[in-house]
Amino acid sequence: MTARRYLIAGNWKMHCRRADGTALAIDLATRVGAKADPRFDLVLCPPATIVAAVAHGVAGSAVAVGGQDCHAEIQGAHTGDVAAEMLADVGASHVIVGHSERRTNHGETSAQVQAKAAAALRAGLTAIVCVGETEGERDAGRAETVVAEQLATSIPAGATAGNCVVAYEPVWAIGTGRTPTLADIAAMHAMIRGRLSGLVEQPDAVRILYGGSVKPGNAAEILAVADVDGALVGGASLKADDFWGIAQACP
Numbered sequence: 001m002t003a004r005r006y007l008i009a010g011n012w013k014m015h016c017r018r019a020d021g022t023a024l025a026i027d028l029a030t031r032v033g034a035k036a037d038p039r040f041d042l043v044l045c046p047p048a049t050i051v052a053a054v055a056h057g058v059a060g061s062a063v064a065v066g067g068q069d070c071h072a073e074i075q076g077a078h079t080g081d082v083a084a085e086m087l088a089d090v091g092a093s094h095v096i097v098g099h100s101e102r103r104t105n106h107g108e109t110s111a112q113v114q115a116k117a118a119a120a121l122r123a124g125l126t127a128i129v130c131v132g133e134t135e136g137e138r139d140a141g142r143a144e145t146v147v148a149e150q151l152a153t154s155i156p157a158g159a160t161a162g163n164c165v166v167a168y169e170p171v172w173a174i175g176t177g178r179t180p181t182l183a184d185i186a187a188m189h190a191m192i193r194g195r196l197s198g199l200v201e202q203p204d205a206v207r208i209l210y211g212g213s214v215k216p217g218n219a220a221e222i223l224a225v226a227d228v229d230g231a232l233v234g235g236a237s238l239k240a241d242d243f244w245g246i247a248q249a250c251p
C-alpha cells in the first residue's frame, strides 16, 4: 500500500475578515512552524478577499493556502469571479472546486467543475475536487453511483497524485453534526480509490479526504479509516484549537 501523508484542509467558507482571519492563520502557522509535521499537511482556504493576507500571515511556515473556487478562464469579462492564476499570484497553492455549496447554490455542473479543476492545474495549483451525494440519493441507494459519476466527470485530464486531491463530502453531513458510519465512509473511499484508476496518474497515491461534520471528537476514528487521507473541515476550521485538534488526531 502507498503511504500517503494526511492533508487537513480548512474551508472557512464565507467567514472571517482580514483581522480575525490573519490572526487565526498566524496562530496555526506558529503551531506548525517552518517544518511540516511528519504526519500531515495543513491548508487554509479563506475567502478570496483575504487569501493574500492569510498567505502573508503564514509565510515562512509549512502551512499552505488555498482558494475556495476559481473560474475556468485565465481572465475576461466575468464579474465577481477569480481566476486560478489570480489565486496563485497572491500565494495560494491549492483551490477547492465543486464544493456542494457551489454545485447547489450556483448550479455548477460537473463539466464546469472539471473545467475549473483544469484551470487549477494550468495555474500550478493543486485542485481539491469535491464530490458527494445528497440524503435523498443515499436513501435511494444511489450514493456510490452518484459519486462515481461526479468523479468521472469532474476530474480533469492531466490530474496526478501531485496536483489533485479528492474530497468526499456527503451533502447531508455538512454542517449538520451528522456523519456516515465508519463502514459507509470506508466503502465510499474504497469505491473512489478504485474509480481513480484511469482518471488520475498514480491513483494509489491520490489523497482522498473526508468532509462533513469533522470535529476534534470524531477525527481520530474517521482518519483511521482505510483510504481516508485527511479531512476537509468547515465549521471546526474556524477555531484554532479545534482545527489543530483534528490535525493532531492523524495517526
Ligand SMILES: O=C[C@H](O)COP(=O)(O)O
Pocket (backbone or CB within 6 Å): 011, 099, 169, 173, 174, 175, 176, 177, 211, 212, 213, 214, 232, 233, 234, 235, 236
Ligand atoms: O468544506 C467543508 C465541508 O463543507 C464541511 O463542513 P463542516 O465541517 O462544517 O460540516
